[in-house]
Amino acid sequence: MTKSFVVAKINLKQSKLSYLITAITCGAVVISLFVNFCIGIEDNSSVSVGNILFLCTILCAVFIPTLNFKKLMHLNVKKIDFFYGSFLNYILLSAILSALNLLIFFTIDKLLMLRTGIMNLIEIFGWINNGIFLAFLQQFAFLLLTAVVIHTLTALQTSWVGWTVDLILVAIISVFTPIAPLRAYLVGFFNLIIFNSNAFAQIGICILLSILIYSINLPVLRNKRID
C-alpha cells in the first residue's frame, strides 16, 4: 500500500499539464467576469470558477493512464500499485475540488451574485440544500465517479473494447434521447447519480459505481502493453 501512496504522490506532482490547462481556463473566466464587471454588464450569467476547477479531475483522468502510466512502469512500478495509486489520486482530487468549490460558492460566488448571474452546479443540482457536509460528500462522490469513468474509458482506448464501448455510449445517447420511453431510463439514471432526492442514496450509488467501474481496470491493466 505504501507504494500506492508513492504512485499517488508522483501522479499529483506530475500532472502539471492538467493544472496549467485548468489555471488558464479559470483565468479566462475570471478575466471575462472582470471585463463584464468593468463595462457594467450585469445580466450576464457565467459558470462559477469553482466548477471550472472540476476540469482538473477530468484532465488528470485522461493524462494519468496515458502519459504517467508508461513512465511509472519504466520506474518499475507494479501495475497493482498503479491501480490503487491512481484511485487514491481521484479520491484526493475529488475531495480537494469539492471543498474548494464549496469555499468559492460561499465566498466569491456569493459576492458576485450581488452584481451578476453566477451558476454553480452545487446549487443547480440542489446539493447545497442538504447542508454543507452532505453537499461536500455528494459533490465528492459525483466527481469521483466522473474521474473513474474518464480514466477507464481512456485506459480502454488502446484496445478494440474501448472503441466498442465508445460506440455503445454514442448509440445509447443518440437513440435513447429522442425516444420518450427510452429517455425515461436515461433521466432515471441521472436522477440516481445527480438529482437524487435522497443524498445518502446518491452518495452510495456514485461510490458503488465508481468502485465497480474502476475494477474494470484490473483486466484492462493485466493486458495493457508497456511500450
Add this chain to the structure above:
Amino acid sequence: MIKLSNVTKEYSRTTALDDISLELNDKKIYCLLGRNGAGKTTLLKLIAGHINASVGVIEVEGQRVDTIKMPAGVSFTESRASQFNMKIIDLIGVAKDLQDDFNYEFAKNMLTRFKLDEKKKYNQLSLGMQTMVTTLLSLASNSKIIILDEPVLGFDAIMRERFYDLLRESFENRPKLIIVSTHLIDEIARIAEDIIIIDKGKVLLNSSINNIDEMAYSLTGITQDITPFKNELNVIGEKTIGGFTSLFVYDNRIQTSKDVKLQPITLQEFFVNLVEEND
C-alpha cells in the same frame, strides 16, 4: 530463480516464442543473443510480467508471474524508455521512494563517475545519456533480477565501456542475476558468464562462455582432408574458398593432423554460424 516451462507467446498470427523451457538459477550475468525479431524482447517482457504468455508457465523465485502484481525483485529496463522530465537527481529520488532496497549512494556515485549532470532534466540529455540514467536506476534498485534490453543502443564506444564498467561494479557490489540482451556479442562476452541464443522463438543454446570457448572452433584445410570431419563432428557452418574449406564446429576438441588447422572462433562467428545453420 527464473523458470519457464513450455512457454509460447503469440501475437495475432505470429508466434514470437515457441514452446520455450528455460531455467536460470545462478547469480551471474547472462547474455541473451538473437537476431532482430528472434523473440528476445518478448522473452524478457514475459519474465518481467509485462505481458502474458499464451501457453505455459513462468515462475520467478518460485512464484508464478502475474501481470498485475508483477514479480517482486525484478527490474526491467529497455532502451529508449520514457521517463518523467524532471532533474536527474529528482528522478533518482523518485526511484528511491518506489524501491525499498534502492542504493541512493551508488546511484549518486555513478552520476559523478559517468559525468552525468544531476541538475539537468531528463529530456535535455542525449539518447545515450538517457539510456545510461535508466540503466543506472535499474542497477541501483538492488533488485535480485535485473533485465536490460538492448542497453547499449545509441552508445558510442566510450559510453559502452562505461556501461560495462557500471555493470561489472554493480555486480561486484551485490551479486545478482542480470540478463543483458544485445547485438554487440564480443563486447558483452568480456563480462557475461552465460550465453542464451534464441532464434525464431526457440532457444538454440544455453551455455557458459567457457564451454563455448572450449567447444567452438574451426577446422581449416584442403577440402578433401576436411570432408571426413563433417560426419564425425557437430558442424554448425561451412565456408569453402578455392580448394580450402573451413568447418565451424561445436563439439569436443579433437586431435588433428598437421594438414588440418584447428583454430578458436570468436563468439560472433559462433553465433552467426549457429543461427545461419538454423535458417
